[in-house]
């Protein structure tokens with residue numbers, strides 16, 4: 001792979017309060033050896049021969065999909081062909097952006113090099129299919145400040161536009177979710193990251209740590225922190241963050257807000273919009289992107305009754321996704337779309353009965369999806 005053709009990421013983003021002026025520290029060059037080091041012969045680097053170009057891809061309101069990661073059924077090697085096809089399928093369905101290595105992307109099962117392969121594969125697939133404008137958010141949460149910064153840099157090198165960062169959680173009993181430690185963690189990562197940060201508040205994934213609206217609003221004032229994904233489902237918090245960050249903006253533009261507030265699950269899409277949010281970053285859109293988009297569009301067009309009816313189907317489908325987690329969503333994708341495969345070990349392969357139950361759980365949603 002040739003080095004990417006933008007040697008300095010500074011100022012490569014457009015969102016935020018004075019965010020254009022922000023100068024992150026550090027960058028270096030990605031080589032094909034970086035990508036293949038941990039993959040050996042299982043990774044065909046020739047598919048990523050094109051240089052990765054860094055252009056401005058604004059973070060605008062809409063539907064963002066934390067994409068699943070796919071693996072070969074026999075070997076559990078990263079399946080780049082399916083990763084690329086899935087990305088293009090979602091783009092063609094009309095989503096606003098993708099997120100690699102979110103919770104649905106099994107980031108915790110991937111080596112650093114594999115993460116870069118997944119992001120670079122997604123970037124290349126989007127570019128090749130005519131979606132070079134579409135931003136890619138990359139999950140970069142880690143237990144140490146140092147590793148989170150490294151992941152942000154690697155994400156940028158692999159073609160990522162934004163970094164989705166969970167708070168560190170292993171030592172959570174030693175500090176509160178709104179403590180100085182968490183504040184310093186996010187500020188340090190944001191100071192050093194070549195790409196802007198989106199805060200990921202998902203208490204279920206981080207030892208129960210639930211960041212308050214106060215700390216999120218405080219962090220939102222960092223020039224390199226440009227959004228939040230609230231999987232906590234707390235629409236009151238979402239409302240407070242949306243209102244405060246709107247007021248902080250020098251000139252609020254609803255089509256290109258300085259700070260993007262996203263529901264972290266599709267089951268509260270219109271609730272989030274009613275509370276001043278800008279869209280969703282939600283795993284259910286892997287399986288039903290059009291239904292997720294249409295629900296939001298109906299609401300934005302003022303068709304609130306129709307939006308509410310569609311939301312009910314989406315919320316019911318999301319209940320299956322929430323209960324089955326990444327195993328259930330993958331099984332649903334396999335049953336309804338004919339691809340998906342299995343998660344990496346030690347996550348279990350579903351039994352025939354589980355697959356049938358999850359297929360049934362997604363039925364109304366998939367009927368809706370296929371009608372759109």
Ligand SMILES: N[C@@H](CC=O)C(=O)O
Nearest residue numbers: 103231265282283284
């Ligand atoms: N329910 C969430 C899980 C992670 O945030 C989602 O839909 O993405």
